[in-house]
Structures are given as structure tokens and as C-alpha cells.
């Protein structure tokens with residue numbers, strides 16, 4: 001069924017939209033349906049293939065949302081609005097930007113190819129002005145809530161351009177995204193923060209990948225959203241159907257279609273006009289007026305009538321979008337048909353279906369496109385190209401204003417290590433550093449914003465929050481303080497507050513960090529976001545963390561406390577694999593300091609790195625275990641080593657045959673072992689690794705430079721040059737041993753990697769460290785085994 005050119009039919013409900021605007025939008029809608037299908041067709045059928053892989057693309061998902069996006073981009077959106085587009089509508093977005101002059105033909109022709117338009121809209125890889133990346137279902141929509149919160153935050157503090165109008169944060173989402181739990185976590189958090197100017201437009205085609213949705217899902221969705229304080233606008237029937245409902249017999253038709261199960265409706269959509277007639281005749285022919293109504297439509301017109309859902313009706317869409325003026329978050333539930341206008345419309349297996357060459361040819365002819373003019377942006381339409389060009393240029397979104405900001409970097413003053421007790425933990429150190437910053441009044445301190453999912457105090461942000469307050473659009477006092485309940489925490493809420501307190505859901509932490517970390521490009525406000533979370537619960541929000549990094553949001557993530565060092569807390573709270581996440585996650589630099597003065601040096605570096613064009617985010621893994629701090633000065637040289645990834649805490653003697661390598665708080669065990677081994681083995685050094693991630697990345701980069709003449713040595717190569725080429729290394733960390741085991745490859749040293757490979761359990765540090773073989777005895781045993789091995793080796 002190719003029903004893109006059907007006549008409007010005999011009846012239509014009235015519209016207030018100017019006829020010329022409608023005519024132009026209908027022409028663009030038709031072109032966008034064609035182009036989005038053609039982009040995918042070209043990628044699959046016309047481009048040479050080298051690997052035999054199916055290229056893919058989603059013609060049905062795209063067709064489903066063409067009318068909605070046409071109405072938005074060519075009439076409703078303003079430049080300050082930000083949009084998250086459902087992942088599988090990427091070709092529609094790229095086609096629209098092509099018509100807007102913001103996307104090149106070459107990128108379209110290379111859709112899903114190297115350097116071509118991306119399969120799913122990408123802020124970093126696409127070049128046609130993507131606001132929010134999408135791909136992982138549910139995250140883009142949730143991000144709009146947090147981006148709205150950040151827009152409020154920046155405006156309340158005068159950090160963004162005060163005169164700039166506030167944008168609407170809009171998500172166009174697939175209905176299956178509503179199955180993702182993270183949306184409901186975000187809705188609740190958004191309600192707590194009274195977010196506004198958020199729109200969700202649900203492409204309610206009642207199909208996901210494998211499934212047709214449960215009947216009456218829309219009722220449930222409406223109720224949930226309304227309970228969260230949202231307005232819900234249901235866009236169900238288009239003007240043509242509304243006209244038919246007004247006729248004699250129309251009530252029965254409305255009731256029939258309202259009660260029609262989703263799967264029957266989809267099947268009839270797929271089968272077309274004759275099937276509709278047969279079914280409606282069977283069910284409704286006894287109702288007065290129905291028979292004559294059906295006779296007024298030929299099969300094509302009847303199919304067009306019965307599929308005239310509001311999500312494909314530009315008039316209904318414009319009336320709804322323009323009719324929504326208040327700032328209350330609003331969800332438009334727009335009924336659509338997956339594959340609308342294409343031969344597999346309504347077929348339950350159409351998610352990844354591609355039109356055949358023959359079907360595409362037929363579609364081309366029915367759309368009025370000549371051979372060789374497939375890529376012509378505005379040709380072959382009922383409206384002359386020049387008129388359409390003018391119409392596009394006059395649309396509000398086409399106004400050539402800056403949509404991507406690059407506010408100047410904030411200068412980072414020196415961050416001294418906090419003075420204090422001989423024994424301290426890195427987490428305490430982090431808290432004291434922030435408290436010291438909170439006492440200052442410079443622009444740097446003003447730009448820091450902290451956030452935490454209900455672990456603010458237990459991650460040592462309390463001192464900072466007491467001084468800087470909690471952000472809320474409306475000021476309110478701390479009732480406990482007013483009632484003279486004694487507490488160390490002073491939690492006053494106000495627009496000036498610099499901490500965003502979140503509920504416990506870690507997904508929301510990472511989405512908040514993502515939104516805060518995009519405030520420079522999206523809201524023209526440079527912020528320095530810091531989020532704290534119990535290290536093990538990074539796993540709980542891992543996809544959202546990856547999502548934030550993927551779109552190059554910039555933030556400092558503090559995972560604390562971490563490891564089995566929080567021994568009595570037991571295996572449910574101890575983190576073991578997070579160092580591997582830190583190393584593996586692109587666009588996230590990972591540090592695990594041993595001492596408090598290192599924390600200060602790393603934070604200074606991080607705030608600068610977060611603002612570099614080719615910088616990224618940073619993850620700091622900290623501990624509550626108190627250890628003795630070295631009495632030393634953080635010289636520029638030491639700081640440079642700390643941020644480069646490591647330094648010799650105890651310099652090995654030239655040609656030393658054994659070195660201990662540690663990261664984080666198990667430095668204490670390394671020092672203890674050194675004292676035990678010193679008598680038997682001379683010149684042992686202790687290498688403190690502050691960032692296995694940075695050392696590894698730089699080492700790999702240096703290797704890649706090999707062959708192009710004399711290459712520069714990586715930091716770790718220079719460090720390991722201090723020991724004998726056949727020296728043995730013993731590495732130790734409070735995390736998976738793989739974190740440091742790669743160090744054996746750098747200079748081909750034999751390495752014994754100690755670390756945590758099993759779930760932890762409750763105990764005290766001596767018990768737990770012994771159980772997991774990361775105590776002093778484990779180091780000494782490893783060394784003994786090596787020495788025995790060496791002796792045995794020689795005997796052989």
C-alpha cells in the first residue's frame with residue numbers, strides 16, 4: 001500500500017492552519033519520507049560492499065515519525081529548543097537537516113559508512129547539529145528532564161546569557177522506550193525539582209522491535225505521567241477521521257476503532273482498503289449510516305481514512321504543539337503507524353524490514369521523483385522548489401543563530417593539599433579540599449556544582465554543602481535548623497545553592513552529570529560538575545555513564561568509598577571491577593590516588609582537562625581507609641608525575657631485581673612488605689601508580705609512534721627503566737589484578753599481580769586483606785615464590 005498521494009476523502013474537520021503553510025509542510029513531509037527511505041536504500045542496495053554485512057537502517061521506524069518531525073522542525077521549533085530524537089529516526093533527522101542546508105549530500109550517501117551520517121544521532125560524530133545523542137533506548141528522553149534542570153540552574157545564577165529565551169527540552173521517543181525503568185526514575189526526580197519546559201512526544205505506533213504493545217497501554221502511560229505532574233495531550237485521530245466520526249454512523253465507527261485491538265488494527269493497516277471494507281462491513285453494516293459512509297470511499301481512500309491517525313496529521317500536530325503554551329512538562333501521545341506510507345506499514349515484523357528494489361521503484365514513481373533526481377532536495381513536489389526554499393528559510397528554526405556555544409575556560413587557581421592529621425583517607429582529603437574551595441569567592445568556586453544520589457554526607461560533600469547550599473528554584477529554610485535540632489548539616493535550599501541533591505537512583509546521577517557536563521555547549525554556561533557515588537554503584541548507572549561520555553559531557557566522577565578496604569560493609573558494598581571500567585571507558589580518565597596531596601594535584605589537573613577541547617571527564621576512585629600520609633612537599637615535578645600516572649615513592653637502587661607496584665590505599669601494605677624484605681633483597685623500590693589508565697593510554701600511543709624514527713618514551717617506560725631489565729615486579733591493588741598486570745609487558749618483566757578476584761565479605765582489614773591475598777604476607781609470599789622459582793630455574 002503506497003498511500004502517500006491519496007485524496008483527502010469527502011469529509012474533514014475544520015482547521016485553523018493557513019492553507020499555504022499546510023501545503024508546504026505536506027510537500028516537505030512527502031520529501032522527507034522519500035529521502036529517509038532512500039538514504040537507507042542507498043546504503044543497503046547501491047553502495048559497494050566489502051564485508052558482506054547487512055548495513056541496515058530502519059525505514060519503518062523512520063516513516064512512523066516523519067510528520068511529527070516535519071511539523072517540529074519546519075514550524076514549531078525555535079533555535080533555543082533542544083531535541084533528543086528517537087534513535088531509529090536518525091535518517092529522518094539527517095534528511096531534515098539536508099533540507100535545512102545543515103547536512104551534506106556526501107554524508108547522506110555515506111549513511112552508516114565511515115565518516116558518514118551516523119546510524120543513531122550523535123553529538124560528536126554527526127556534523128549536522130545534533131543536540132543530544134541517542135541510541136540506548138530511554139536515555140535521550142530522560143536527559144531532557146535533567147537538561148531542563150541545568151538550564152534553570154545556569155539561569156538562576158546568571159551564568160548563561162540572561163537575555164536569551166529559555167528553550168524547551170524536547171524528546172521524540174519511541175513508545176517502547178516507555179518500558180525503560182530509567183524514564184520513571186527521571187520523572188520522579190524531575191517532579192521533585194519542579195522542572196518545566198520539557199516536552200516528550202511519543203511516537204505511539206504500538207510496536208517495538210519484536211512486539212505489538214499491550215492494548216490500552218496508553219491509559220497506563222497517561223496515568224503515570226499525570227501522577228508526576230505532567231500534562232498529557234493524546235493525539236489520536238486526524239482531521240479526516242474526525243470528519244467521519246461526525247457523520248451518521250460515525251459514533252459506531254469511533255467506538256469500533258477505539259475498541260480495536262492493536263494487533264487487529266495493525267493487520268488491517270497492512271492488508272489495506274479491501275480488508276478494511278470487509279471487516280467494517282462485517283462488524284458495522286447494521287448500523288445506520290455506515291454502509292453509505294463506506295460507499296463514499298474507494299479502497300485507497302478508505303485505507304487512508306482508517307489510518308488517518310493524528311501523529312500523521314500535520315494539522316492536528318500543529319494545533320496541539322502551538323496550543324501548548326504553559327511551561328508544565330507535557331507529553332504528547334501521538335498515535336502513529338509504524339511504516340506509514342510504506343508497503344510494510346503495520347506489519348508486525350517491520351522493525352528492520354527494508355523495501356525491495358522493486359518496492360522502492362514503485363515508491364519512487366508514486367512520489368513523483370524522476371530517475372537520477374533521487375537526491376534532489378526539493379524537486380518533484382507539488383509546490384515549486386523556490387517557494388519551498390523561501391518557506392524553509394522563514395521557519396523559526398532556520399534562523400542562523402549560534403546553537404553551539406564555546407564559553408571561555410575558567411582559570412583554575414592552585415589547589416593546595418589540605419593541612420591536617422598525619423593519618424587520613426583520600427575521601428576525607430577530597431572533602432576537605434572542597435570545603436577549602438567553598439571558603440573562597442573566586443569565579444572558579446562559583447562554577448563548581450556538586451551532585452550526589454543520596455550519599456552526599458557519606459562521600460564527604462557535607463562541608464561543601466554547608467557553605468554553598470543546595471540548589472532549588474524556590475528558597476526554603478532548613479526546618480531542622482529552625483527547630484533547633486542539632487545537626488552538623490545545614491541544608492538550606494535556594495536558587496544560589498551549588499549542590500543538586502538527588503534521590504538514590506544512580507542512573508539519575510549520571511544523567512545529571514551528563515546534562516551539567518553539556519551546559520557549556522548547550523546553555524553557554526561553563527560549569528565544573530562533580531558527582532559522588534559509592535564506587536560499587538557505578539555499575540548501577542553504567543549505561544548512563546557511558547552515554548554521558550559518548551556525547552562528550554565533561555564532569556568529575558568520584559567513586560567512594562571503594563574496594564574491599566571498606567571491610568565491615570561486606571561484599572554487597574565492596575567494589576572490585578571498577579578500575580577496569582575506569583581503564584576501559586572512552587572519554588573518561590581514571591585515577592586512584594594513594595595520598596591526599598595526590599588528590600589535590602589530580603583535581604587541579606581534572607578541572608583543566610574537563611575544559612580542554614580534546615579533553616574529557618575524569619573518574620577518581622577514593623577510599624575511607626585512613627593511612628599515614630607522607631611528609632612531603634607537592635613539588636611541580638611530583639605533581640606532574642602524579643597526573644601522568646605514577647612515581648617512585650621509594651626509588652629503586654640502580655639495577656634493582658625487585659620492585660613493588662601499588663595503586664591506592666594498599667600502598668600501606670607495599671611499605672610494610674618493603675620493610676620485611678629489605679634485609680634479604682637490596683634496593684627494592686615502590687612505584688605508586690596514580691592512574692593505570694593514563695599510563696596505559698600513553699604507553700599504547702607511544703607504541704603506535706614506533707617505527708617513525710626515534711619515538712618518545714612513555715612515562716611508564718621511563719619509570720621502569722629505573723629497575724634491572726630482568727627485575728621481577730609484584731603489583732598490588734584493591735581491585736581486579738588486571739588493573740596493573742599489563743605493566744609486565746612494558747619492559748618484559750615478570751610480574752605477580754595481586755588483587756581482588758572474588759566477591760568480598762564482611763570482616764576487618766587484616767582478615768579481609770589476608771583472605772584476598774592483598775596483605776603484606778601475600779606480597780612477601782609472592783616474592784619468596786619468585787626467588788624459589790629463580791633458584792629452581794637456575795638449577796634446571
Ligand SMILES: Cc1ncc(C[n+]2csc(CCOP(=O)(O)OP(=O)(O)O)c2C)c(N)n1
Pocket residue numbers: 060061064086087088135136137138173174175176177203205207208209210338351
Ligand atoms: C537500551 C536498549 N535496548 C535495546 C535496544 C534494541 N532496540 C532497538 S529499537 C528497539 C525497539 C524500538 O521500539 P520503539 O522505541 O517503539 O521504536 P519504533 O517503534 O519507533 O521503532 C529495541 C529493543 C536499544 N536500542 N536500546
Ligand SMILES: [Mg+2]
Pocket residue numbers: 174175176203204205206207208338
Ligand atoms: Mg514503537
